[in-house]
Amino acid sequence: MTPSPDKAPFSALFWAFTRIGLLGFGGGPAMIPLVQQEVVKRHAWLNDEEFADVLAIGNTLPGPIATKMPGYIGYRVAGATGCAIAVTAVILPMVVAMIALLALFSSYRHVAWIHGMGQAVVPVVMVMMGQLTLDFWNKSRLALGWAVSLAMAMVAGALIYLLGVHPGWVIGAVLAAALLRPSSRRRAP
Template structure:
């Protein structure tokens, strides 16, 4: 049953994730965190952060990892097929048919109308991440990290992978320091 649920969840992502990775992320979140509860918000955030540091499309990286975590090797295969095959079929069908209609107003309007919807979906997901960060760090640290990340990513052009890597190492060092302090005081 879990294999079918994996396939179905990622099939929806593959069919409805119009616009690529940014539009797929909220759909994956809805399925794996909210609907099936295979992951917590924190685990999803960790997978998303790590997936963003690796090359390639985010939807397939997340499908592969989540599929493996939930359903093993078969889960990985089913999740990847469900994520990629609809896109391949839709690309072939749509590109052959839409290329003859691309100059029509309704086709151009359709593609322009999707942009705000994806923007809202990303804003909702961002707000959820801030809410979760607030629970762990508090508002002040969350805002400081958010502003610092914005400055580093947008104005100083630091690669997101470097920023995420530094934060992961800092968290591990802090965790190890706390464990050593806790172990030495016992």
């Protein structure tokens, strides 16, 4: 689809996505209703069907939805400049807040309750990573079977922890193997 540069003023695009960046606590999925509110209801840059298409496309592509949707919507309603404005506007509040909070945390890290707060994050992240691992295991088990999934996990673990291979190389090898694997679907003659 070609962009329509006359559809959305740059300032409106900037402020719409800045509001989303400021109020979108909880990451990309939490931002989706805010994006719909701004893009469909407030500014009418897209209708509900177009927004659903953008959401579907955004969910199929790799990377964070919090930048994919603004980038595509910005491009669609205001061209390449609109894309840059929308992505910048949505990430700018997060970057500024992160820098400010890290500076504050660094300045007061010796205070006991601040140090405890930092330490309290570790178990939460561990639980989140455990849940992610369980989700990946279930998807792998359903797609490949438990024996193949377990063998792959053991080989990957051995390569990473025993031989010191960087995880990126292991992931890249698995992706290449999946792409080069012949399809098991039969083709109609």
